[in-house]
Structures are given as C-alpha cells and as structure tokens.
Amino acid sequence: MAIPENTTELKMELQDQLRQGQLTIGEATRKMRKITGLNQKEYANKVLGIAPRILMDLELGRGNPTLTTLNKIARPFGYKIGFIKNT
Numbered sequence: 001m002a003i004p005e006n007t008t009e010l011k012m013e014l015q016d017q018l019r020q021g022q023l024t025i026g027e028a029t030r031k032m033r034k035i036t037g038l039n040q041k042e043y044a045n046k047v048l049g050i051a052p053r054i055l056m057d058l059e060l061g062r063g064n065p066t067l068t069t070l071n072k073i074a075r076p077f078g079y080k081i082g083f084i085k086n087t
Contacts, residue, residue: 014031014077025073026060029055029058029059040052047076048072
C-alpha cells in the first residue's frame with residue numbers, strides 16, 4: 001500500500017471528523033492506518049507495537065482494548081486517551 005499523495009489533507013479531514021464525533025474508534029484507527037500507507041500487520045508491528053489481531057479487532061469494532069492500547073493507537077497522530085472528571 002502506498003502513502004496517499006494528499007496525506008496532509010487526509011489528516012486534517014480525520015481531525016475534523018474526530019472533533020465532530022463522526023467516527024468510531026475502529027473507523028478512526030483504520031483511517032489513521034490508511035494515511036500511513038501500511039497494511040494492518042505493518043502498522044500494528046512497526047508503528048503501534050501491538051499484535052496485528054488487536055488492531056484488526058479494533059478496526060472491525062470488536063474487542064475491548066486497554067487504555068494502554070488506545071494510547072498506542074492515538075500516539076502517532078498526536079492524541080492521548082484519558083478520562084475527564086465531571087464535577
């Protein structure tokens with residue numbers, strides 16, 4: 001898979017969709033991976049440091065990723081997963 005020519009545009013579109021809550025975690029993860037031009041195995045191993053099966057399950061909306069896994073997935077795009085305390 002080749003890196004798309006319009007990577008900057010795709011990243012901006014992804015960020016807008018995330019801000020507007022238009023994507024599931026799986027959809028966002030798949031889009032993030034496709035922007036890099038890597039397949040699931042490459043992205044899981046080289047970028048995220050997780051098992052390819054975990055990535056596949058997440059992209060398909062299955063599984064129950066840990067907070068650590070979610071942070072690994074978010075990190076390449078400058079995001080961090082956390083909790084917000086309501087008072």
